[in-house]
Amino acid sequence: MADTAFRPGSVAIIGAGPAGFSAAAELRQRGYAGSLTLVDPAGQPHDRPPLSKAYLAGTLETSGLALAAPDWFSANAVELVTGTALAIDPGAGTLTLAGGTVLQADILLLATGGAARTPRFPGTARVQTLRTKSDADALRPQLGAGKRLAIIGAGLIGAEVASTAAALGTAVVLIDPVPVPLVPAVGQELAAYLHSMHAEAGIKTITGLPVDVLSGPKGSTVLLDDGSLIDADAVLAAVGMVPETRLAEDAGIAVDDGVLVDAAGRTSHPRVFAAGDSVRRRTGGVLARRSEHWDSAVRSGRAAAAGILGEEPEPDAVPWFWTDRHGVHAEAVGAMAAEGETVERGAPGPGYVVFRTAPDGTLAGAAGIDAGNTLRAARRLIALKKPVSKDQLSDPQTDLRRLVRSRP
Numbered sequence: 001m002a003d004t005a006f007r008p009g010s011v012a013i014i015g016a017g018p019a020g021f022s023a024a025a026e027l028r029q030r031g032y033a034g035s036l037t038l039v040d041p042a043g044q045p046h047d048r049p050p051l052s053k054a055y056l057a058g059t060l061e062t063s064g065l066a067l068a069a070p071d072w073f074s075a076n077a078v079e080l081v082t083g084t085a086l087a088i089d090p091g092a093g094t095l096t097l098a099g100g101t102v103l104q105a106d107i108l109l110l111a112t113g114g115a116a117r118t119p120r121f122p123g124t125a126r127v128q129t130l131r132t133k134s135d136a137d138a139l140r141p142q143l144g145a146g147k148r149l150a151i152i153g154a155g156l157i158g159a160e161v162a163s164t165a166a167a168l169g170t171a172v173v174l175i176d177p178v179p180v181p182l183v184p185a186v187g188q189e190l191a192a193y194l195h196s197m198h199a200e201a202g203i204k205t206i207t208g209l210p211v212d213v214l215s216g217p218k219g220s221t222v223l224l225d226d227g228s229l230i231d232a233d234a235v236l237a238a239v240g241m242v243p244e245t246r247l248a249e250d251a252g253i254a255v256d257d258g259v260l261v262d263a264a265g266r267t268s269h270p271r272v273f274a275a276g277d278s279v280r281r282r283t284g285g286v287l288a289r290r291s292e293h294w295d296s297a298v299r300s301g302r303a304a305a306a307g308i309l310g311e312e313p314e315p316d317a318v319p320w321f322w323t324d325r326h327g328v329h330a331e332a333v334g335a336m337a338a339e340g341e342t343v344e345r346g347a348p349g350p351g352y353v354v355f356r357t358a359p360d361g362t363l364a365g366a367a368g369i370d371a372g373n374t375l376r377a378a379r380r381l382i383a384l385k386k387p388v389s390k391d392q393l394s395d396p397q398t399d400l401r402r403l404v405r406s407r408p
């Protein structure tokens with residue numbers, strides 16, 4: 001570990017999602033012994049992925065959303081403050097909570113995530129969104145036999161809610177302007193297969209652009225740009241998220257569709273760090289797009305912890321995300337939209353993997369279904385930049401883990 005010259009006496013983390021919590025844990029892991037405060041309106045750090053899956057289905061209790069056992073915080077001397085930060089003053093090292101309490105800290109870490117994006121049409125008040133536990137609690141009673149749910153947006157969250165809702169007996173209509181969503185994330189072949197699973201589960205998929213949600217005598221009606229109408233008891237908009245950057249903006253910290261940070265979470269102010277879904281990283285002169293996935297939020301929290309202590313963060317990881325729907329676990333690593341060629345392994349179904357090879361013969365990305373070992377190995381191969389042959393990739397008998405271990 002590098003330079004440990006600077007150790008702040010106090011750190012306050014704003015936001016206790018995966019990024020803020022992992023930053024707190026990493027600070028202690030790296031031996032930081034100063035005061036550590038975690039501020040969140042919900043108090044205890046909690047997770048989001050189950051909100052569209054097991055928690056929404058009713059098979060996971062609230063306690064299952066916790067990112068750590070309740071006694072972890074006292075054991076690690078992390079003070080939990082239930083509250084919302086209204087403003088930060090980096091020069092003075094303060095943050096002001098709703099209600100007026102002012103907390104003091106040498107270093108502030110912004111891990112504020114984001115809010116669900118709401119569609120911009122007149123009837124936007126008639127749509128629900130899903131980002132928080134209370135959003136999931138509000139959506140849950142709308143699901144079940146005899147109920148109709150229209151979902152705008154068939155990306156990751158929209159598709160997961162569709163799957164959960166259909167499994168509970170809800171009549172689901174899933175609307176998206178593109179015929180096959182998620183192509184950039186998982187590639188054309190896997191995206192087409194995943195999307196086709198909706199129809200098999202009894203979900204009606206519609207390609208169209210919603211332009212409004214009207215109130216009807218029995219619920220709501222989604223109006224599409226071709227004039228067609230879809231009646232539903234409830235309408236969910238799952239059309240992405242907006243990063244929560246207001247605290248940074250108000251404090252004059254550089255923001256461009258996300259708080260701008262380097263590889264160690266440093267913002268444009270030396271006493272303020274940032275991590276998670278609300279940041280955009282600039283490394284090697286390249287400004288990356290925001291990531292909105294769990295693994296990257298956790299890693300960026302850990303990187304910011306290293307940065308706060310003046311230490312080297314762990315090396316960058318190849319991007320990874322997962323999604324669960326219709327009883328399958330899909331994962332993607334690397335860049336499936338990279339320039340190159342596609343190689344398929346197996347046939348659509350469990351074990352099916354699609355690879356994206358780069359023009360230089362290395363692997364750029366991989367995405368698959370119920371194929372954890374292969375995708376973990378693919379992630380390593382991408383990180384190692386090892387050349388791979390199309391025959392090896394397409395042959396289900398070739399264990400990619402052997403290629404990882406083989407000499408270059």
Ligand SMILES: Cc1cc2nc3c(=O)[nH]c(=O)nc-3n(C[C@H](O)[C@H](O)[C@H](O)COP(=O)(O)OP(=O)(O)OC[C@H]3O[C@@H](n4cnc5c(N)ncnc54)[C@H](O)[C@@H]3O)c2cc1C
Binds near residue numbers: 050083157244278293
């Ligand atoms: C329904 C759903 C399902 C998902 N499923 C998957 C999945 O299957 N796979 C995957 O890879 N990713 C998934 N994700 C994405 C993943 O959950 C996010 O990438 C991750 O939660 C981001 O972590 P974060 O800590 O940056 O932000 P968040 O989890 O949003 O946490 C930010 C926290 O900051 C708090 N906060 C904001 N402003 C303030 C303030 N002013 N003062 C105090 N606190 C504040 C918020 O209340 C929140 O608790 C899912 C997301 C959602 C919403």
